[in-house]
Amino acid sequence: MKQVALISPKGNIFGKNEKMISFLNGSRYMDSFRLLWSGPSLGLLTVASLLPSDWECEYIDENYKVIDFDKNYDLVCISAMSQQVLNGYRIAEEFRKKGVLTVIGGIHATVLPEEASQFVDVVMAGEAEVIWPQFLEDYESGSIKKIYSEECVGQYPLTDPIMPRYDLLKGYNYPVITIQTTRGCPHDCSFCAASKVFGAKYRRKQNENIFKELMEIKKLYPDSLILFADDNMFVKRDESKELLKEMLKIDIRWIAQTDISIAKDSELLKLMVLSGCQWVVIGFESVSYSSLYGLDKNNWKLNQLPHYAESIRKIQDYGVGVYGTFIVGLDQDSSNVFKDTADFIIENYIYGANITIPTPLPGTRLRTELELQNRILTSDWSYYTFWDVTIKPANLTADELQDGVLYIYQRICDSSAADKRLITLKKIAKRRKELINEYII
Known part of the structure; x- marks a missing residue:
């Protein structure tokens, strides 16, 4: 029987700037953000389901558990984002010294397989369901390749999906359990590599399969908060409504990532509340017309900007909190962006907010553009946290950008803003309860 370690390397949740770390670690406002970054690795759990049934798997999240490098594993599988990947390479190096076969996958390895291949025995560049079966066949025959990749990105149909091994999470007490229902994105935002990794075609699991996964999570972890880890959950609106029904x-509680267009669909909002939705993450990105222009290829978010305030109010009036994400330091941003963003968050009573810095992730159009302009300050991936400055801003200094992000958080977390937010949270909870009671009656 083979012994397999499935390892998620330690990450850096609040970046490396000491002032930011100190402030954010002491702020309860960031509890929602911690939830979003505290879930398990679905990629590794899916790999576990693809392995032969007689192989013994151990899931190790280095954020929660110390790795035993002396344990006799036959295979060590690592999945990492860019900010985790140097830790991933370190882990692989330790096991390779002992003659253990090491494999790495995830977003970073998928877009930079040649880099990853310098540190591990095998690179998985693509979706596990597509490339792992070939690797396992080669492993059994003793003829493994250095890099396994998809012939065409985004072709795995999701019609008969592999259920992740949620049972491997026993003992971790994750604040959220993640589930993925869709892959692929047609928007090709300049700062995001999703369309390159998963393709531009939007793919969705069938409702019966999604419901099976939800029931498995409910059985194993009955009181858990569920995070739908899709980039945009409700694109296929009719299927989504049937799932919510x-x-x-x-009886579950859940949160999801979506876009602002849900505000236009009252039926969807009501079903979301009744089925247990607590809050949604929406990428507003910017409150500036000039900064939103060209951010996605169809200027979709730019066209939504005039309706942001009204849409936030409607969603929260239904009892669903709006957690907004924003990027400051885009090329058209001046120092005004910090006050404007803080004012927008406070004036619209947003449930929660995450403010980040433009980060030239591998595989993004943003990185390609900034490389041509010689504006990338570092390719030390441990700084690619979205909180650390890794580029030369166009209209700000690096220090102004770093301090500006801290200023926004200080503003939205001060006592006056906190009092307003508390009132909003109570209203959201009250409205949610009213809708649920109306449904029961």
Whole structure:
């Protein structure tokens, strides 16, 4: 029987700037943000389901558990984002010294397989369901390749998906359990590599399969908060509504990532509340017309900007909190962006907010553009946290950008803003309860 370690390397949740770390670690406002970054690695759990049934798997999240490098594993599988990947390479190096076969996958390895291949035995560049079966066949025959990749990105249909091994999470007490229902994104935002990794075609699991996963999570972790880890969950609106109707049958609490267009669909909002939605993450990106222009290829978010305030109010009036994400330091941003962003968050009573810095992730259009302009300050991936400055801003200094992000958080966390937010949270909870009571009656 083979012994396999599935390892998620330690990450850096608040970046490396000491002033930011000190402030954010002491702020309860960031509890929602911690939830978003505290879930398990679905990629590794999916790999576990693809392995032969007689192989013994151990899931190790280095944020929660110390790795035993002396344990006799036959295979060590690592999945990492860019900010984790140097830790991933370190882990692989330790096991390679002992003659253990090491494999790495995840977003970073998918877009930079040649780099990753310098530190591990095998690189998985693509979706596990597509490339792992070939690796396992080669492993059994003793003829493994250095890099396994998809012939065409985004072709795995998701019609008969592999259920992740949620049972491997026993003992971790994650604040959220993640589930993925869709892959692929047609928007090709300049700062995001999703369309390159998963393709531009939007793919979605069938409702019956999604419901099976939800029931498995409910059985194993009955009181957990569920995070739908899709970039945009409700693109296929009719199928989504049917799923939410099925979810009325089970008692769960959940959060999801989506876009602002849900505000236009009252039926969807009501079903979301009734099925257990607590809050949603929406990428506003910027409150500036000039900064939103060209951010996605169809200027979709730019066209939504005039409706942001009204849409936030409607969503929260239904009892669903809006957690907004923003990027400051875009090329058209001046020093005004910090006050404007803080004012927008406070004036619209947003449930929560995450403010980040433009980060030239591998595989993004942003990185290609900034490389041509010689504006990338470092390719030390441990700084690619979205909190640390890794580029030369166009209209700000690096220090102004770093201090400006801290200023926004200080503003939205001061006592006056906190009092307003508390009132909003109570209203959201009250409205959610009213809708649920109306449904029960």
